[in-house]
Amino acid sequence: MSGAEFILTINVFVAGLLASAFMAIAIYDPKRVAARWFAFCYVMGIVYIGTEFSIPLFEDTRLITAINFAAFLATLLVMNVGLARRYDAAPPWRSMTAFFVMAIGAVYVTQGFERDSLLRMMTFQTPYAIAQVIGAVLVLRSRQALSQFDYVLSGVLLASALQFFSKPYLALAVGGSGADPHYYLQSTYAMVSQALGTVFALSIALLLLVILVRDILADVTQKSETDALSGLLNRGGFERRAETALREAARQGLPVTLIISDLDHFKSINDNYGHASGDRVIEAFARFISESKAGHHVAGRIGGEEFAIMLPGAHLAAARLFAEGARSAFSGLPIEGLPPHCRFTASFGVAELAAGEGIDHLMIRADAALYEAKKDGRDRVRVSGTAALFSDSTVVPFGVKPPNR
Numbered sequence: 001m002s003g004a005e006f007i008l009t010i011n012v013f014v015a016g017l018l019a020s021a022f023m024a025i026a027i028y029d030p031k032r033v034a035a036r037w038f039a040f041c042y043v044m045g046i047v048y049i050g051t052e053f054s055i056p057l058f059e060d061t062r063l064i065t066a067i068n069f070a071a072f073l074a075t076l077l078v079m080n081v082g083l084a085r086r087y088d089a090a091p092p093w094r095s096m097t098a099f100f101v102m103a104i105g106a107v108y109v110t111q112g113f114e115r116d117s118l119l120r121m122m123t124f125q126t127p128y129a130i131a132q133v134i135g136a137v138l139v140l141r142s143r144q145a146l147s148q149f150d151y152v153l154s155g156v157l158l159a160s161a162l163q164f165f166s167k168p169y170l171a172l173a174v175g176g177s178g179a180d181p182h183y184y185l186q187s188t189y190a191m192v193s194q195a196l197g198t199v200f201a202l203s204i205a206l207l208l209l210v211i212l213v214r215d216i217l218a219d220v221t222q223k224s225e226t227d228a229l230s231g232l233l234n235r236g237g238f239e240r241r242a243e244t245a246l247r248e249a250a251r252q253g254l255p256v257t258l259i260i261s262d263l264d265h266f267k268s269i270n271d272n273y274g275h276a277s278g279d280r281v282i283e284a285f286a287r288f289i290s291e292s293k294a295g296h297h298v299a300g301r302i303g304g305e306e307f308a309i310m311l312p313g314a315h316l317a318a319a320r321l322f323a324e325g326a327r328s329a330f331s332g333l334p335i336e337g338l339p340p341h342c343r344f345t346a347s348f349g350v351a352e353l354a355a356g357e358g359i360d361h362l363m364i365r366a367d368a369a370l371y372e373a374k375k376d377g378r379d380r381v382r383v384s385g386t387a388a389l390f391s392d393s394t395v396v397p398f399g400v401k402p403p404n405r
Contacts, residue, residue, distance in 0.1 A: 002185050002186045002190070002191065003190075003191035003194075003195075005053075005185050007191065007194040007195055007198055008049050008052055008053065008185075008194060010198075011045070011049055011194075011198055011201075012046055012049050014198075014202065015042045015043075015045040015046045015049070016042075016046060018038075018042040018205045018209075019039045019040075019041075019042035019043045019045075019046070020039075021209060022035045022036070022038040022039035022041075022042065022208075022209070022212075023035070023036070023039040025209075025212050025213070025216070026039060028216070029216055029219075032212060032215070032216070033085045034082040034083070034085040034086035034212070035082075035212055036082075037078055037079070037081045037082030037085060038079065038082045038205075038208055038212075040078050040082075041075055041076075041078040041079040041082060042075075042205070044071060044074055044075040044078055045072075045075050045201070047071050047075075048068065048071035048072040048075055051064065051067055051068040051071050052068055052185070053185075055068060055184065055185075056185070061111075061180070062108065062111045062112070063108075065107070065111055066104055066107050066108040066111065069103075069104065069107045069124060069127075070100070070104050072128065073100060073103060073104070073127055073128060073131060074100070076128060076131035076132065076135070077096050077099075077100060077131055079131075079135060079204075080096070080131060080134050080135045080138060081096075082208075083135050083138045083139060084138050086211070086212075087138055087139055087141075087142035087143075087144060087150075088142060088143055088144060089138050089141065089142065092134075096134075099127070099130070103127035106123050107123055107124055107127075110123045110124070115176065115177065115180060116171070116172065116176045116177070118168055118172070121167070121168035121171060121177070122168050125164045125165065125167045125168055126164070126165065128161075128164040129161040129162070129164035129165045130161070132157045132158070132160045132161035132164065133157070133158065133161045135157045136154040136155075136157035136158045136161070139153055139154040139157070140154050147214075149207060149210055149211050149214065150211065152207060153204070153207045153208070153211065156200065156203050156204055156207060157204065159200070160200040160204065163196050163200065167193055167196075170189065170192065170193070171189045171193075174187075174188045174189045174192060175187070175188060175189070176189065177189045177190065224237070225237025225238075225240065225241070227286075227300070227301040229279060229282055229283065229286075229301070230282055230283060230285075230286030230301040230307075231283075231286055231287070231290065232286050232289070232290060232299050232300050232301045232307070233298070233299065233300030233301070234300060234301065234302075235300065235301075235302040235303070237300060238298060238299075238300025238301075238302055238308055238310075239359060241298045241300075241310075242258075242298050242308075242310045242359050243359055245296075245298050245310055245312045246310075246312075246353070246358075246359060248312065249312045249313065249353075254312055254313045255313065255314065255315050255352060255353065256310065256311070256312050256313075256314075256352070256353040256362075257310070257311045257314050257315065257316055257318070257319035257350060257351065257352045257353070258308065258309070258310050258311070258319075258350070258351050258352075258353070258362050258363065258366045259308065259309045259310075259311070259319055259322065259323050259348055259349070259350050259366065260302075260306065260307070260308050260348070260349045260363065260366040260367050260369075260370045261289075261306070261307045261308075261309075261323070261326070261327075261346045261347065261348045261349075261370070262303075262305060262306045262307075262346060262347050262370055262374065263281060263282070263285060263305040263306075263344065263345075263346050264344070264345045264346060264347055264374075264378040264379060265344075265378070266278065266281070266304070266305040269281055269344065273338060273342075276337075277335075277337065277338055280335055280336065280337050280338065281335055281338075281344055282301070282305060284333065284335050284336070285307065285330060285344075285346065286301060286307070288326070288329070288330055288333060289307060289309060289326065292322075292325075292326055292329075293309060294311075296312055296313070297309055297310065297311050297312070298310040298312075308363070308366075309322075315352065316350065316351075316352040316383060316385075319350050319352070320350050320381060320383055323348040323350050323381045324348075324381050326346075326348070327345070327346060327347075327348055327379065327380070327381055330344070330345070330346055331343055331344070331345045331346075331379060345378060345379035346379070347370060347373040347374050347378050347379060347380055347381075347382075348370065348373060348380070348381040348382070349366045349367060349368065349369030349370025349371070349372070349373055349381075349382055349383075349384065350366060350369055350381060350382070350383040350384065351365040351366035351369060351383070351384035351385065352384075352385065354385070365384040365385070366384060368384060369382040369383055369384040370382070
């Protein structure tokens with residue numbers, strides 16, 4: 001057994017393991033459609049290896065070589081479909097199909113050329129390189145925010161494309177690819193080529209596995225931090241995200257404000273209309289807050305009918321305007337499933353982060369301002385501190401916790 005044949009034999013088992021790993025991810029989380037395509041990709045890789053081993057069995061190798069080429073090109077294009085699914089792009093089915101057919105035709109025709117013809121070898125290897133470049137472009141043009149893993153994956157795909165472009169020159173440098181296709185697997189070039197292909201295939205597969213597992217962990221974390229009724233962050237999730245936002249704002253030297261709001265007379269809503277109606281009011285208010293906030297704001301349901309919104313980069317005046325706008329708009333919002341004449345209100349407390357203050361003290365001051373809004377008749381906004389800015393503001397001493405409402 002030659003070195004190339006040994007590598008191919010190992011690759012059969014590796015491809016089987018990778019296909020099983022991706023299929024396990026697809027079964028665990030059916031939403032990971034990309035995992036199914038990646039599993040299919042490595043199944044196609046096994047088919048390709050099978051055709052590679054079968055070439056010496058044919059006297060006329062032109063057709064089997066074209067099939068071997070088609071099997072590997074299909075493997076790369078199937079991977080690109082998986083990449084498109086993972087990175088929210090539409091798979092370019094028509095262009096890939098046309099490319100696939102034309103590439104097979106070109107390879108079949110050029111098999112009649114001289115064995116070490118640069119044109120024949122370039123015709124064979126260039127479609128592989130193009131397929132890998134397409135994969136990298138699908139990653140880099142994603143509408144999603146890319147992480148370091150995504151950039152590394154695109155870099156490895158481009159490096160793989162480069163090694164496919166370089167293989168014809170590598171073949172000439174090491175003495176060619178064998179006197180004819182029957183002796184390809186015994187050539188030095190075959191061993192080097194298969195070794196390079198294995199390194200890149202494994203690198204890409206491991207990166208894809210890491211990215212998919214990271215996606216699953218991110219979803220699990222999000223679910224653990226999300227309030228099921230409102231769809232906003234729960235208290236724990238809000239506090240963790242808020243602390244992260246505070247650190248980032250401090251690093252950039254930005255102001256931070258916090259708004260805490262509470263639905264007015266919520267008990268009477270449950271008493272008069274039932275708990276299901278109360279849930280609808282919570283859902284409506286949460287949806288309103290979610291649609292009103294900016295992408296960098298942090299919003300959560302921190303109690304039964306109590307909500308918090310952190311506004312990094314906003315001073316007290318801007319947060320006050322946000323709260324006033326939310327208060328006014330929500331008070332005129334009809335709630336689906338409740339009588340058309342019913343309108344509900346919320347009260348708001350606003351506080352701006354002071355130097356050296358943490359999230360706990362900031363929440364205490366915003367909560368104290370909210371208590372003042374409740375005490376003054378509800379359906380109001382009150383702020384903590386800097387009373388001179390607002391004629392109707394209530395100053396709440398730093399660190400004072402209001403009585404239970």
